[in-house]
Amino acid sequence: MNALTQLDMNAENANHVSLSYWQLVRRRFTANRYGMAGLIGCLIVLSCTIFGGFFAPYGAQTKDRNAISSPPQLISIISPDGELTRPFVRGFEEKMDPVTFEFSFEPSDNKIVPLGLFVKGEPYEILGLTFETHLFGSLNGVPVHLLGTDGLGRDVFSRMMYGTRITILMAVMVMAAACVIGTMIGVSSGYFGGTYDLVVQRGVEFVKSFPDLPLYLALVAILPRRADAMAVFIMFAAILVLLRWADLARELRGKVVAIKSVEFVKAAVAVGASDGRIIRRHIIPNMSSHILVWATYTLPEIILLESFLSFLGVGVQLPMVSWGSMLNQARDIQALTAAPWLLAPVGMIVISVLAFNALGDGLRDAMDPYSND
Amino acid sequence: MALLLYFVKRILVAIPLLIGISIVSFGLVVAVPGDFVDSWMAQTMAQTGMSAAELKPQAEELRQKLGLDKSLVHQYVLWLKGIVFSGDFGQSFVYSRPVTEVIGLRLPRTLGLAIVTLILGQGIGVFLGIYAATHQYKLGDNLATLIAFLGIVIPKFVMSLIILYLMAYVWNSSYIGSLYSPEFILQEHFSFAKLWDFFLHVWPILFISVWAGQAYTTRMMRGNLLDVMNAQYIETARAKGLSRRQTLFRHAVPNALHPVIMNMGGRFDYMVKGEIEIAIVLGIPTLGPLILSSVTERDMYVLSAIFLLVSALLVVGNLVADFALAVLDPRVRRAEFTKE
Numbered sequence: 001m002n003a004l005t006q007l008d009m010n011a012e013n014a015n016h017v018s019l020s021y022w023q024l025v026r027r028r029f030t031a032n033r034y035g036m037a038g039l040i041g042c043l044i045v046l047s048c049t050i051f052g053g054f055f056a057p058y059g060a061q062t063k064d065r066n067a068i069s070s071p072p073q074l075i076s077i078i079s080p081d082g083e084l085t086r087p088f089v090r091g092f093e094e095k096m097d098p099v100t101f102e103f104s105f106e107p108s109d110n111k112i113v114p115l116g117l118f119v120k121g122e123p124y125e126i127l128g129l130t131f132e133t134h135l136f137g138s139l140n141g142v143p144v145h146l147l148g149t150d151g152l153g154r155d156v157f158s159r160m161m162y163g164t165r166i167t168i169l170m171a172v173m174v175m176a177a178a179c180v181i182g183t184m185i186g187v188s189s190g191y192f193g194g195t196y197d198l199v200v201q202r203g204v205e206f207v208k209s210f211p212d213l214p215l216y217l218a219l220v221a222i223l224p225r226r227a228d229a230m231a232v233f234i235m236f237a238a239i240l241v242l243l244r245w246a247d248l249a250r251e252l253r254g255k256v257v258a259i260k261s262v263e264f265v266k267a268a269v270a271v272g273a274s275d276g277r278i279i280r281r282h283i284i285p286n287m288s289s290h291i292l293v294w295a296t297y298t299l300p301e302i303i304l305l306e307s308f309l310s311f312l313g314v315g316v317q318l319p320m321v322s323w324g325s326m327l328n329q330a331r332d333i334q335a336l337t338a339a340p341w342l343l344a345p346v347g348m349i350v351i352s353v354l355a356f357n358a359l360g361d362g363l364r365d366a367m368d369p370y371s372n373d
Numbered sequence: 374m375a376l377l378l379y380f381v382k383r384i385l386v387a388i389p390l391l392i393g394i395s396i397v398s399f400g401l402v403v404a405v406p407g408d409f410v411d412s413w414m415a416q417t418m419a420q421t422g423m424s425a426a427e428l429k430p431q432a433e434e435l436r437q438k439l440g441l442d443k444s445l446v447h448q449y450v451l452w453l454k455g456i457v458f459s460g461d462f463g464q465s466f467v468y469s470r471p472v473t474e475v476i477g478l479r480l481p482r483t484l485g486l487a488i489v490t491l492i493l494g495q496g497i498g499v500f501l502g503i504y505a506a507t508h509q510y511k512l513g514d515n516l517a518t519l520i521a522f523l524g525i526v527i528p529k530f531v532m533s534l535i536i537l538y539l540m541a542y543v544w545n546s547s548y549i550g551s552l553y554s555p556e557f558i559l560q561e562h563f564s565f566a567k568l569w570d571f572f573l574h575v576w577p578i579l580f581i582s583v584w585a586g587q588a589y590t591t592r593m594m595r596g597n598l599l600d601v602m603n604a605q606y607i608e609t610a611r612a613k614g615l616s617r618r619q620t621l622f623r624h625a626v627p628n629a630l631h632p633v634i635m636n637m638g639g640r641f642d643y644m645v646k647g648e649i650e651i652a653i654v655l656g657i658p659t660l661g662p663l664i665l666s667s668v669t670e671r672d673m674y675v676l677s678a679i680f681l682l683v684s685a686l687l688v689v690g691n692l693v694a695d696f697a698l699a700v701l702d703p704r705v706r707r708a709e710f711t712k713e
Contacts (some may be wrong), residue, residue: 202389205386205390206390206393209390209394209684209687209688209691210394210397210684211642211645211646211680211683211684211687212646213646213649213650214649214664214679214680214683214684215680215684217664217665217668217676218401218668218676218677218680219401220668221401221405221667221668221669221671221673221676222401222404222405222673304528307528307530308528308529308530308650311530312653312665313669314665314668314669327531327534330534331534331654333537333538333541336534336538337538337541337542340538343531343534343535346528346531349528349531350526350527350528350531353525353526353528354526357522357525357526
């Protein structure tokens with residue numbers, strides 16, 4: 001490219017209205033297909049959190065005594081006589097093996113369960129309002145279990161939808177608390193420096209030196225037994241927060257130390273802005289993209305940790321349902337063999353971890369809109 | 374000289390860290406309602422049918438003997454003294470044996486497996502990273518990226534669950550939930566047959582840990598190497614006539630390796646955690662299942678001892694990683710001095 005065209009291009013650019021930082025980020029992010037896919041995945045998972053009751057045909061504790069450990073059902077739109085009909089599933093013919101006494105389920109053409117959209121069913125709550133309409137359901141009153149049922153006859157799909165609530169709620173709570181604590185401590189320590197900074201940094205190092213899994217397990221052991229599920233849930237979240245804030249605090253401190261000596265902060269000091277104002281109006285806005293990316297990456301980590309601890313039976317307690325506590329039933333290898341569909345929540349875990357990671361990658365790339373690659 | 378000073382300083386920083394960790398571990402023991410004597414009483418009452426009143430004098434005597442009637446600070450000092458001078462971590466409630474005996478065999482297994490997976494994972498990660506970076510956007514790169522991505526995304530306990538299922542019901546494997554087959558358990562001396570048998574039992578740990586562990590290294594190595602390859606000194610090296618290969622291995626790879634080595638300490642932590650997670654699901658008798666059982670049975674002395682040992686080992690591991698980096702990279706030890 002010769003010098004003249006370069007000049008032309010510069011002149012041309014000068015006539016455009018320049019875009020703000022967040023506009024640039026949005027432009028770059030929407031151009032990233034991978035990040036957009038992550039965003040869509042995240043929105044789906046989050047919508048399950050809010051509208052779980054609507055997507056789920058039954059309640060989390062509803063037991064169907066006629067379908068104990070029944071396998072998943074396939075939605076079909078071609079009727080037994082080969083014609084196109086409304087979507088339906090086949091009910092099961094229960095058979096017992098006379099030798100092993102093992103039950104087996106055979107889909108039968110005689111037990112057709114037609115499906116419909118927006119079917120009235122069990123009441124559920126969304127944000128405090130009670131509704132009765134479910135996204136889908138059976139039209140003839142025979143229950144439909146798309147992902148099968150567990151050993152107590154509870155619908156796996158419905159439980160999974162309700163489990164999203166607890167899992168995501170936990171992840172968001174922990175992430176938000178760790179964000180606030182980490183930001184406050186990290187920014188103040190970087191901004192004020194001195195002895196306070198030294199003490200805080202030793203503290204951060206101390207917290208970071210703990211191996212997290214053994215510490216979580218040890219702290220879970222000192223939680224009072226027989227506390228109710230909600231109390232355990234909150235204490236569990238508090239334990240997760242305990243170690244999470246340190247990473248963010250350390251990263252932000254480094255960034256604040258670097259940004260403190262940049263002209264705009266010095267200018268703010270010169271015109272007499274207070275420390276609080278400088279931090280709120282000048283420093284935090286410059287940290288926001290970093291915090292956002294950190295938060296996106298932290299969510300899947302907490303989802304994994306919560307799932308593992310609940311899977312072991314030391315996390316979320318009954319009657320609360322989370323993906324991990326659903327998998328707890330599959331810990332028993334016999335139960336797992338009898339009903340491999342109990343592993344269904346793994347799908348949700350993998351999808352959400354994948355989506356949040358992809359979103360994080362996309363955001364991280366988009367947050368630096370002035371780079372060219 | 375600078376190196377020596379650096380070492381001494383790092384060690385001095387680690388000491389308060391270790392003391393802090395020991396306080397937290399002791400706190401775990403104290404935080405649970407009921408002490409060792411209470412559980413001893415419950416046990417004796419159940420075994421002998423004596424009443425609580427009858428046992429009371431004996432309990433008081435035992436409390437005095439163990440120093441449990443003293444102040445918390447005093448107890449802490451006694452506890453720490455026992456650990457440092459005689460390796461005494463207290464008694465396990467559940468096993469009625471010294472904690473050292475309960476942990477004794479399991480800790481080296483966990484550590485050994487963690488170190489092996491660390492080395493394998495880092496090695497494979499570095500190799501895959503170099504391969505992916507030199508074949509950017511080709512099939513091999515995409516494949517390596519995909520493998521790395523799956524390693525990050527699929528939870529380790531889920532992978533373990535799937536492997537357990539496959540072993541139990543598809544392959545009808547008998548190598549589940551132990552370290553050796555029965556015929557090797559009593560065999561004292563070393564043999565390759567025994568080693569192979571051991572491998573057949575623990576390969577899922579190696580497989581899953583290495584898969585998950587190499588993921589970050591692959592990604593990091595790929596990214597670093599791509600960055601470094603764009604640097605001017607690489608172009609210079611090429612311009613002065615070095616071949617692609619020579620430039621890659623003499624100039625690019627050593628520089629791209631730096632962050633990987635710097636992260637070794639953190640990766641070790643990750644591997645220990647991973648080993649614990651996988652062993653719990655597969656029931657392999659290393660530290661993992663012991664931690665879980667002591668959580669559910671509240672065997673606090675065992676739990677705090679494990680916690681203390683693992684934390685201390687991680688501190689030491691980080692120290693070793695720091696030293697290795699300081700030896701390799703003069704900038705690190707110099708930076709430490711210019712800061713002050």
